[in-house]
Amino acid sequence: MTPRNQTERATVVKMHRIGMKGLAKMLEQIETSGHPIAITRLNIKPRPGEPDSYEVELGVSAFDR
Secondary structure, eight states: OOOTTOEEEEEEEEEEEEOHHHHHHHHHHHHTSOSOEEEEEEEEEEOTTOTTOEEEEEEEEEEEO
């Protein structure tokens, strides 16, 4: 629950055929960005027959005042 003076904006991002290293780097950049952002959903599914290739669904919430 957000305080009354803040607004939450949420979005879901779907990425296709992303490698684990690229995903990890992106999550690290989000974490160290300094912005009030939360990862609210992370769903990772491997792509059959493709090594280091994943379908990723990422829920992100940002907060404003």
